[in-house]
Amino acid sequence: MSVNEQQYLDLCRHVLDNGEKKSDRTNTGTYSVFGAQMRFDLAEGFPLLTTKKVNFKLIVSELLWFIHGDTNIRYLLEHNNNIxxxxxxxRWVESAEYTGPDMTDFGNRALVDEAFNAQYKQEMATFKQRILEDDVFMQQYGDLGPVYGKQWRHWQTSQGEAIDQLKDVIHSLKTNPDSRRHIVTAWNPEDVPSNMALPPCHAMFQFYVANGKLSCQLYQRSADIFLGVPFNIASYSLLVHLIANEAGLEVGEFIHTLGDAHIYLNHLDQVKEQLSREMYTLPKINVTAGKSLFDLTVDDITLLDYQSHPPIKAPIAV
Known part of the structure; x- marks a missing residue:
């Protein structure tokens, strides 16, 4: 039995049994608890859930997108990543330039209105094609504002200078591993209110070195347990592997601290289905040796021996 994955399943059960029913920004509704923590020993295996299939390639391309400092979805679309x-x-359908069918509340309407869902899929397909082919359109509507990649790699100071938090923390890990300041934050109070398409859910992370092993603790202010958290667990566990590789360290733990940990009301059946499944042995990963973190491509990161149950689909709350 995987101790790592069991923690996630226990969290699901805890929120189902003890969560408060709350309204939320998306008007979907949740069962929610405040304050939870999971610890993943990366020596046990790579914590990619086995009770449902999680698309590892999406995790890799998104993380490299962050690491490259990119904030435009074109890179993701080029890697068949639609998350x-x-x-x-x-942003596009709410703009003054959009003249197509009314797409108000498209996420929820597509679930209950078959005719609208067909319209939505067509509009989304056209939108994606324009992002890939039209540079001007891509620059205006493909960019999500100063989200994770911008804050990690190009934090803008009040003096107009840029701070590369990720490079700075790697330098610090190499030169002063016992420092208590190995921190990267994506939560920029100046950018949150108006400039970001989505304020950062995984807001701040800190590294820690002991006995030649690198550990990382993430504080996540808002945690979509069924859809988002499995990605977050795998993404930051992968980040630990990549940073450890860059800094010449072994991997230790990934500690995941959650603020508002919630299950959306339209994910309840999916969570219960997942909880009915048995776990498999965790997979492992391989990273191309001798390559800088900032030069890695999706082909440099390989998942090994991944066995899982089938995926479980669920709607995303926007």
Whole structure:
């Protein structure tokens, strides 16, 4: 039995049994608890859930997108990664230039109105094609504002200078591993209110070195347990591997601290289905040796021996 994955399943059960029913920004509704923590020993295996299939390639391309400092979805679309499409699409259909069918509340309407769902899929397909082919359109509507990649790599100071937090923390890990300041934050109070398509959910992370092993703790202010958290667990565990590789360290733990940990009301059946499944042994990963973190491509990161149950689909709340 995987101790790592069991923690996630226990969290699901805890929120189902003890969560408060709350309203939320998306008007979907949640069961929510405040304050939870999971610890993943990366020596056990790579914590990619086995009780449902999680698309590892999407995790890799998104993380490299962050690491490269990119904030435009074109890179993701070029790697067949659609996980940020809805937020860019929302900006487009709410703009004065959009003249197509009414797309108000498209996420929820597409679930219950078959005719609208067909319209939505057509509009989304057209939008994605324009992002890939039209540079001007891509610059205006493919960019999500100063989200994760911008804050990690190009934090803008009040003096107009840029701070590369990720490079700085790697330098610090190499030169002063016992420092208590190995921190990267994506939560920029100046950019949150108006400029970001989605304020950062995984807001701040800190590295820690002991006995030649690198550990990382993430504080996540808002945690979509069924859809988002499995990606977050795998993404930051992968980041630990990549940073450890860059700094000449072994991997230790990934500690995941959650603020508002919630299950959306339209994910309840999916969570219960997942909880009915048995776990498999965790997979492992391989990273191309001798390559800088900032030069890695999706082909440099390989998942090994991944066995899982089938995926479970669920709607995303935008």
């Amino acid at each position: 940020w499409n809805e937020w860019a699409f929302k």
